[in-house]
Amino acid sequence: MTLPRQRGLTEQAADAAIDTACRMLRLPSIRNEFSDIADRAVKDQMTYRGFLAELLMTECDDRARRRSERRIKAAGFPREKSLRIFDFDANPNIDPATIHTLASCEWIKKGQPLCLIGDSGTGKSHMLIALGTEAAMKGYRVRYTLATKLVNEPVEAADEKQLNKTIARYGRVDLLCIDELGYMELDRHGAELLFQVLTEREEKNSVAIASNESFGGWTKTFTDPRLCAAIVDRLTFNGTIIETGTDSYRLASTRARAEQPAIAG
Numbered sequence: 001m002t003l004p005r006q007r008g009l010t011e012q013a014a015d016a017a018i019d020t021a022c023r024m025l026r027l028p029s030i031r032n033e034f035s036d037i038a039d040r041a042v043k044d045q046m047t048y049r050g051f052l053a054e055l056l057m058t059e060c061d062d063r064a065r066r067r068s069e070r071r072i073k074a075a076g077f078p079r080e081k082s083l084r085i086f087d088f089d090a091n092p093n094i095d096p097a098t099i100h101t102l103a104s105c106e107w108i109k110k111g112q113p114l115c116l117i118g119d120s121g122t123g124k125s126h127m128l129i130a131l132g133t134e135a136a137m138k139g140y141r142v143r144y145t146l147a148t149k150l151v152n153e154p155v156e157a158a159d160e161k162q163l164n165k166t167i168a169r170y171g172r173v174d175l176l177c178i179d180e181l182g183y184m185e186l187d188r189h190g191a192e193l194l195f196q197v198l199t200e201r202e203e204k205n206s207v208a209i210a211s212n213e214s215f216g217g218w219t220k221t222f223t224d225p226r227l228c229a230a231i232v233d234r235l236t237f238n239g240t241i242i243e244t245g246t247d248s249y250r251l252a253s254t255r256a257r258a259e260q261p262a263i264a265g
Helices: 011-025 027-042 049-077 096-102 124-137 147-159 165-174 188-201 215-220 225-236 249-264
Strands: 114-118 142-145 176-179 208-212 240-245
Touching: 011 114, 011 176, 027 049, 027 147, 049 124, 096 124, 096 240, 114 124, 124 176, 124 240, 142 147, 147 165, 147 176, 147 188, 165 188, 188 208, 188 225, 208 225, 215 225, 225 249
Parallel strands: 114 208, 114 240, 142 176, 176 208
Antiparallel strands: none
16 A cells, blocks of 8 residues: 655645554554644754654654563563562661662673572562563563472473473573472472473573572472582572561561551550
8 A cells, every 4th residue: 555645735634644654654652642742843843853753762662661561461470569669678688779780680681590588578579570570671581480380380391291392481581580489398300390490591591589498498398408409509609699587578567557546546
């Protein structure tokens, strides 16, 4: 389809031509915004080049936003968490400077690991999801999973003779976020499958984990001492370890809310 080229179009005809052209060229943001941008251009006395730049940057910005949204959705986060809403004052164990350095995602670029260790309610999962979201927004492919799901999926894949394909899929993402590692004991077969996933990613793509157990307690999760040591080695080599402490922020918040009516009374 070729659009007719005419000079001296009326405003209505020009709007219709722009709408049709944007549909053909798949420029939805320009199609939706060009009228408002044109009005601003007249008001601000933009040059033709400035007006064209404004149109194109609008489309580019919106495409970048949609790509980020797709990557965040593909990561499979269970809920939305961000660094902006994290209460650093409530947990002095977590250094804001360290977290904001991690948010630059240089560690992901280098394929380094991250370990968040601490009791329930201390912000581990919030940090894991928030940093994973930052990575997705910066263009990295991210995958979030619970440790039990990560183990069960290769076990099921092994039964279906699809193990290599499943491990390779986990190996392709730039950042693998593993939550709730240490909550359940893994048999040797499950631990070996997890080890294979980590080995596939070693020094190539980053792994970030959140665990309620210190490394010394991981022998309860990985009952084979040598396998446990090998997994700890892969998750800590050249990595960052953040200990989030033992004081539950959720529990403290619940207590504070419960005490408010008593204080008011």
